[in-house]
Structures are given as C-alpha cells and as structure tokens.
Amino acid sequence: MRTFTAKRAFVTFGLLPSIIIYTVFVIVPVFWSAYYGFFDWKGIGEARFMGFGNFTEALGDDIFWLSLKNNLIVVVASVFGQVPIALLLALLLRKGTWFQRFVRASVFMPMVLSSVVIGIIWSTIYHPQIGLLNGLLDMVGLGEWKKAWLSDPAIAMWMIAIPIIWNFIGPYLIMFLAALSSIPSEMDDAAAMDGASGTRKLISVTLPMIWDTIKVTIVLCISGSLKAFDLIYVMTNGGPAHATELLASYMYNSTFNVFRYGYGSAVSTLIIIISLILIAGSQLLMRRRNQT
Amino acid sequence: MTTATRRHRSVRVKQHGVPRWKQYLRNTVLGVYALLTLYPLFWMYMSAFKTNAEFYASPFSLPTSWNWDNFVRAWEVSGMGKAALNSLWVTFLALVLTLLLGALTAYILSRFTFRGKRLLTGMLLLGMLIPVHSTLVPLFIMMNKIGLLDTHAALVLPYTAFELPIAVFIVLAYLTNIPKEMEEAALVDGSGYTGIFTRIILPVTLPALSTVAILGFLRFWNDFAFALVFINDPNLKTLPLSLSVFATGYSTDFRLTMAALAMASLPTIIVYLMFQEQVMKGMAAGAVKG
Structure with a gap:
C-alpha cells in the first residue's frame, strides 16, 4: 500500500512540471490565439468582441493570399529542389568512405548555422553592388544579366528559395541514406540476376523500396515552408511590396508593427488550420496511394 | 575462409562495380558540390579577415593579410x-x-x-x-x-x-x-x-x-x-x-x-x-x- 502511494506521488509530482510548462507554453497558446482572433485588441485597453471579423478580413486580404502563394512557392522549390538533390546525393554517397563522409558532412553544415547568419550571408551574395553573384556574372562576361536580385518582385521569392534549399538538404540526405541502407542486399542481387542495372534498377527496385521515405520528405517540405520566417525577416522582411511575404511574416508584420493583436491571433489560427489541412491532405493522398 | 570471402567480394565488385573513370567523375562532381555548399561559409570567414578596400576590390580572393583585429573591433562595436x-x-x-x-x-x-x-x-x-x-x-x-x-x-x-x-x-x-x-x-x-x-x-x-x-x-x-x-x-x-x-x-x-x-x-x-x-x-x- 505504501509503495502504491509512493508510486502515485512520484508519478504525479514527477510529471507536474513538464505538464505545466508544456501546457502553458505550447497547448494553451493555440486555443488562446483562436479565442483572441474574435477580438479587436490593440494590446492595451479593452478587447472588443467582433465575431468572425478578423477572419473574414484576413481571408479578404490580397496580401494574405499572396503570402499563401509564396508559401506554396517555397513548397514547390523544396519538393523539386531539396528532395531530388538529396536523393541523388544519397545514391552517390552510400559507401561511407572518408571522402563520402566529408561530402555528407559538408552538405549538412548549413543546418547548424543560425538563420540570421544564413540570411545575412545570402543577402550579401545577392547584393546589387558588392554581391558575389553579380561579381561572378561580371567575371564570366555576363554582366548584362546582373540584377538587384532581392528587389525585383518577379524573382525575389525564387531567389530566397535558393538559400532555403541550400539550408535544408542535409536532413533529407540523412533520411534517404538511412532508407537506402535498409534495403536488403538480396534485392540488389536479385535485380542483378534479372539483368537490371543502372537507371532501370533505380526505377523498378530502389525507388519503390524508399517510396515511404520520399513521401515523408514531401510532408516535411510542406510543414517546413511554414517555418521559413527568420530568413525572410532578415533578408527582405517580406518586401519589395510584399513580394516575399510568407504567412508567418504576414502574421508578424500585421501584429507587431501595427499592434493588432486580435488580427494577428486570427492569422495565427489560420496558419495552424492551413498547416493541419496540408498535413492531413498529404497523409490522405498517401493512404490512397498505399491502398491501390 | 577470409581469402574465400575476399575473392567472392572482389568478384562481386567486378560484377556490379562501376568503371574507374565513372568513379572519378562521380567523386569530382561530389567534391565540387561539397565545396560549393561550403563556399558561402568559407567566404564569410575569408571576408572577415580582409580590409574593407580588399573586400570590395577582390571579393573572391584570399585575404592578403590576416587582420585579426577585425574580430576585436567587431566584438566591441556590436556589443x-x-x-x-x-x-x-x-x-x-x-x-x-x-x-x-x-x-x-x-x-x-x-x-x-x-x-x-x-x-x-x-x-x-x-x-x-x-x-x-x-x-x-x-x-x-x-x-x-x-x-x-x-x-x-x-x-x-x-x-x-x-x-x-x-x-x-x-x-x-x-x-x-x-x-x-x-x-x-x-x-x-x-x-x-x-x-x-x-x-x-x-x-x-x-x-x-x-x-x-x-x-x-x-x-x-x-x-x-x-x-x-x-x-x-x-x-x-x-x-x-x-x-x-x-x-x-x-x-x-x-x-x-x-x-x-x-x-x-x-x-x-x-x-x-x-x-x-x-x-x-x-x-x-x-x-x-x-
């Protein structure tokens, strides 16, 4: 009996700090943002209830949709940039010699840098006067291609997608390497026996074996795009003329610059809903593919 | 036993193995890719040692002198x-x-x-x-x-x-x-x-x-x-x-x-x-x- 109470006390008091910290700082904010989304509130004074006003305002705001579109650009760039490059590298880096380990470690390196550092380095690379990119174009005689890379609304978003791709190839590479190493060697032998090699083996044996991992990386590209806030803040802060605005930076700019906490809460809630829809949608798509 | 496995292995390498020149090509591509990935970081460290004039004039070159006092000044200036x-x-x-x-x-x-x-x-x-x-x-x-x-x-x-x-x-x-x-x-x-x-x-x-x-x-x-x-x-x-x-x-x-x-x-x-x-x-x- 005594051990029973001791056990209970230990479980209760052992979990209490974790549960409190976790609930207060992770779970409660989600519901609070949904709640405050219904109010007009400047941070001081009375919050005024206004129903779905904030939500309809956001959904009627062109910049909100532009941000969503830019988020989708990041998703597209990630899916068609990060995933193929990581997969190709993984196929070439299966041996684990010192040289291959060096390549792998290099590809992963940007992951340990602060996004502020990454943002400033790439802003300097893109700098119209002193930037490396324009300098390089001058060197190879393509001076007329020079541009103010981040001030041209038509291309700014794609230029920002490049450091995002560069930054996040590492984890995908590691995931693909793990998936490739779990393919039983009998499969390789069987494929060789059947005379399959090179591209054909890749398409008919290797890719189907790691298809699950590919699907996981695509989901990660989607959820990862919602996290790209720091880089935008440092490099363009959403400009020029909202051309590089992402949902997260839209939320930040329409909250903390103009003190509209109710509106910001509504946008936060919309971001959570969008991310859940995207994740659920991609899960659903995958399940259907599994059934067939 | 060991010689047997080793021979078996060398046979397999020949069967599935990639020709030498292909391996070289592959390693070159990988090496270039790794260096390109590291370059922005490398460039940051090299630029940190340069003088301002050098930074503008020759952004790609190595610093001609290693100005360690850049770090001291940056540390002080930025708090x-x-x-x-x-x-x-x-x-x-x-x-x-x-x-x-x-x-x-x-x-x-x-x-x-x-x-x-x-x-x-x-x-x-x-x-x-x-x-x-x-x-x-x-x-x-x-x-x-x-x-x-x-x-x-x-x-x-x-x-x-x-x-x-x-x-x-x-x-x-x-x-x-x-x-x-x-x-x-x-x-x-x-x-x-x-x-x-x-x-x-x-x-x-x-x-x-x-x-x-x-x-x-x-x-x-x-x-x-x-x-x-x-x-x-x-x-x-x-x-x-x-x-x-x-x-x-x-x-x-x-x-x-x-x-x-x-x-x-x-x-x-x-x-x-x-x-x-x-x-x-x-x-x-x-x-x-x-």
Whole structure:
C-alpha cells in the first residue's frame, strides 16, 4: 500500500512540471490565439468582441493570399529542389568512405548555422553592388544579366528559395541514406540476376523500396515552408511590396508593427488550420496511394 | 575462409562495380558540390579577415593579410560580449530544464502505468505538429499579462516547452531497450523512485541525453523568432538578435559584419565538428517527428 502511494506521488509530482510548462507554453497558446482572433485588441485597453471579423478580413486580404502563394512557392522549390538533390546525393554517397563522409558532412553544415547568419550571408551574395553573384556574372562576361536580385518582385521569392534549399538538404540526405541502407542486399542481387542495372534498377527496385521515405520528405517540405520566417525577416522582411511575404511574416508584420493583436491571433489560427489541412491532405493522398 | 570471402567480394565488385573513370567523375562532381555548399561559409570567414578596400576590390580572393583585429573591433562595436553571455546563460538554463524534465518524463512514461498516459503521449506528439511561429502572438499576449516580457524566462520556458517532446521521445526510445533489472534490484534494496531516477536512470541514459543536449544547444543558441518577439531590452538580447542589426543595412562595414557572424557561428560549428554523427542523425530524426 505504501509503495502504491509512493508510486502515485512520484508519478504525479514527477510529471507536474513538464505538464505545466508544456501546457502553458505550447497547448494553451493555440486555443488562446483562436479565442483572441474574435477580438479587436490593440494590446492595451479593452478587447472588443467582433465575431468572425478578423477572419473574414484576413481571408479578404490580397496580401494574405499572396503570402499563401509564396508559401506554396517555397513548397514547390523544396519538393523539386531539396528532395531530388538529396536523393541523388544519397545514391552517390552510400559507401561511407572518408571522402563520402566529408561530402555528407559538408552538405549538412548549413543546418547548424543560425538563420540570421544564413540570411545575412545570402543577402550579401545577392547584393546589387558588392554581391558575389553579380561579381561572378561580371567575371564570366555576363554582366548584362546582373540584377538587384532581392528587389525585383518577379524573382525575389525564387531567389530566397535558393538559400532555403541550400539550408535544408542535409536532413533529407540523412533520411534517404538511412532508407537506402535498409534495403536488403538480396534485392540488389536479385535485380542483378534479372539483368537490371543502372537507371532501370533505380526505377523498378530502389525507388519503390524508399517510396515511404520520399513521401515523408514531401510532408516535411510542406510543414517546413511554414517555418521559413527568420530568413525572410532578415533578408527582405517580406518586401519589395510584399513580394516575399510568407504567412508567418504576414502574421508578424500585421501584429507587431501595427499592434493588432486580435488580427494577428486570427492569422495565427489560420496558419495552424492551413498547416493541419496540408498535413492531413498529404497523409490522405498517401493512404490512397498505399491502398491501390 | 577470409581469402574465400575476399575473392567472392572482389568478384562481386567486378560484377556490379562501376568503371574507374565513372568513379572519378562521380567523386569530382561530389567534391565540387561539397565545396560549393561550403563556399558561402568559407567566404564569410575569408571576408572577415580582409580590409574593407580588399573586400570590395577582390571579393573572391584570399585575404592578403590576416587582420585579426577585425574580430576585436567587431566584438566591441556590436556589443557581442554581452549578447554572447546572454546566449550562454539562456541556452544553459533551457538545457538543464530540458534534460531534467525530458529524462524524468521519459522515465515515468516508460516504467509506470497511470491514467492519462496515452493522452500525455498524444499531446506531446500533437505539439510537434504545431508551427512554432503561430504561437508567437498568443505567447506575446500571455507573457505581457504575466510580466515575463523582457526577461530571460520568456525565452527559457518556451524553449524548454517546445524541445520537451523531442527530448522525451529520444530518451523514451533509449529506455525501452534498457532492461529493468537494475531498477527492480534498487527498489528491493529500499531505494525510492527519486533515487532510482538520479542514481540509475540519469547515468544510464547519458548517451541519449547527450544527443538531446547537442540538439537543444543548436536550437537554443540559434533561435531568432522568440528572441525577436519577447526581448526588447538591449541588455538582454541574445546573439542572433544582436546580429540581426547588421541585416538592416545600417552597417556598411561588411568585413566587421562578417567577423561578427563568423564569431557567433563558431560555437555551433565546433559542436557540429565534434559530434557530427549525433547531430545529423538527431536532427533528421527530429525533423521526421517534428
């Protein structure tokens, strides 16, 4: 009996700090943002209830949709940039010699840098006067291609997608390497026996074996795009003329610059809903593919 | 036996192996790709040593003289000393909390049955799906109400909370492969659960805890969003926040900017070089769950 109470006390008091910290700082904010989304509130004074006003305002705001579109650009760039490059590298880096380990470690390196550092380095690379990119174009005689890379609304978003791709190839590479190493060697032998090699083996044996991992990386590209806030803040802060605005930076700019906490809460809630829809949608798509 | 396997192997290499020239081509491509990836970082470190004139005139070349005093000046001009101390302090506190609470929660989840266990696990999993940035506004409002804004606690507590799920799951996975005999023996010897936790669980899970510590260190040291929203007082700013002033373009002294960035990145680069495998595997696993 005594051990029973001791056990209970230990479980209760052992979990209490974790549960409190976790609930207060992770779970409660989600519901609070949904709640405050219904109010007009400047941070001081009375919050005024206004129903779905904030939500309809956001959904009627062109910049909100532009941000969503830019988020989708990041998703597209990630899916068609990060995933193929990581997969190709993984196929070439299966041996684990010192040289291959060096390549792998290099590809992963940007992951340990602060996004502020990454943002400033790439802003300097893109700098119209002193930037490396324009300098390089001058060197190879393509001076007329020079541009103010981040001030041209038509291309700014794609230029920002490049450091995002560069930054996040590492984890995908590691995931693909793990998936490739779990393919039983009998499969390789069987494929060789059947005379399959090179591209054909890749398409008919290797890719189907790691298809699950590919699907996981695509989901990660989607959820990862919602996290790209720091880089935008440092490099363009959403400009020029909202051309590089992402949902997260839209939320930040329409909250903390103009003190509209109710509106910001509504946008936060919309971001959570969008991310859940995207994740659920991609899960659903995958399940259907599994059934067939 | 060994010669037989070796011969067998060499035969296989011939069968599936790639011709020599293809291997060379492949390694060249890989090498070039690796160097291209590293180049922005390399360039940052090289630029940090240059004079301003040199930085403009020959951005691609190596510095002609190694101007170490750039680092001294950058350190003084940007007030990095204070920011570095703040970062160290905040990272340290958040790490201690994360490790302690993560290990304790994982221990209880793996060794005890209690009501609400599945709910707790589910909540921890769910939390990993929540985009961190969507909590910025409500957290700001809350911190404002309870007077936590512009304190280091405003960073330490959310850092811990958001790192808790990954910490719990890393330690939990490790604990499931550890036999319970030692703990049961300790229990028979009259040890309390707290004693078992501090004397058996913590030492035994050290490998898992070191992974948690490395990942936490990288996350906390590099965090920008929370610091940006919750910290306004210049005396409390962490490194990424104090560096972000260089981004606004008020500084045209690029070599000092680069020197400041180079210094701020050094700790994470060193940790990475020391614990490459743990960092890569841990971050990949964290990404899948997160």
